[in-house]
Amino acid sequence: MDEVNRTEVSSRVFTLPNCLSFVRLALVPVFLVLLISGDYVLALVTLVISSVTDFLDGVIARRFNQISRLGQLLDPAADRLFIFATLIGLAIQQIVPWWLVLAILGRDVVLLVLGVILANHRYGPLPVHHLGKVATFCLFYALPIIMIGQAFPAVGFVTDPIGWAFAIWGAFLYWWAGIIYLRETIRVVRIPLPNEPSASDTLGA
Structure with a gap:
């Protein structure tokens, strides 16, 4: 807990973890279009790419001390948007x-x-x-x-x-x-x- 408290949280915007989070956000509409069109394989590939970038941005942020306030907002936001996009897409497909x-x-x-x-x-x-x-x-x-x-x-x-x-x-x-x-x-x-x-x-x- 003390180690977490000592971690510096910066106000930088253009860090590598944040750029990866921006990529994840950009993939949300792509994923939703693929899902609604019924292309489940490509939608899954997009989701896997998003999951990999999610893992990488967390590792890089901790390993190279690039934790930022913006990143702390973007990461859960991307998770929520993917959940909502998946729900809406699957509901439209009546799944x-x-x-x-x-x-x-x-x-x-x-x-x-x-x-x-x-x-x-x-x-x-x-x-x-x-x-x-x-x-x-x-x-x-x-x-x-x-x-x-x-x-x-x-x-x-x-x-x-x-x-x-x-x-x-x-x-x-x-x-x-x-x-x-x-x-x-x-x-x-x-x-x-x-x-x-x-x-x-x-x-x-």
Whole structure:
């Protein structure tokens, strides 16, 4: 933990890890077009390239001390966009139901609202809960596994149950983590700010 705290976070923009993250972001619309057109093999290749760049930018950032504030925003943003693109593409192809798309997008809308509430109370974003990380991990791997079954139907009887197990479990954990964030937001905003009178002070005035 101390080692992480001592790691310098720079404000540089054009670092190699950030450039790799920009490549990942640029691949999102390419991936979505391929997925919607039903070219699952090329879509999987694009996803593999994205995963490789994701791995490389993390290794390079840590190894050469190129961790930046922009990179800390770009990396999770690219992960989220790939999850959303995969969900929307598979839903358009009627491979996954739209309720799954709405469930996952709805949870992120809730977190966005919570972020606005925290900002209005002069608080920053809440720390990422481990359940949220596990949920993102499940979804990040569930959808490509489902895609494998579409690209290579011969293995679908193996990949489909695994992919759906990850997807349903990931969606459940996604909302479980969201409920934890909601409870924590309610707890935090009830804490009086240093220059703000408490409820007892107000009542006693």
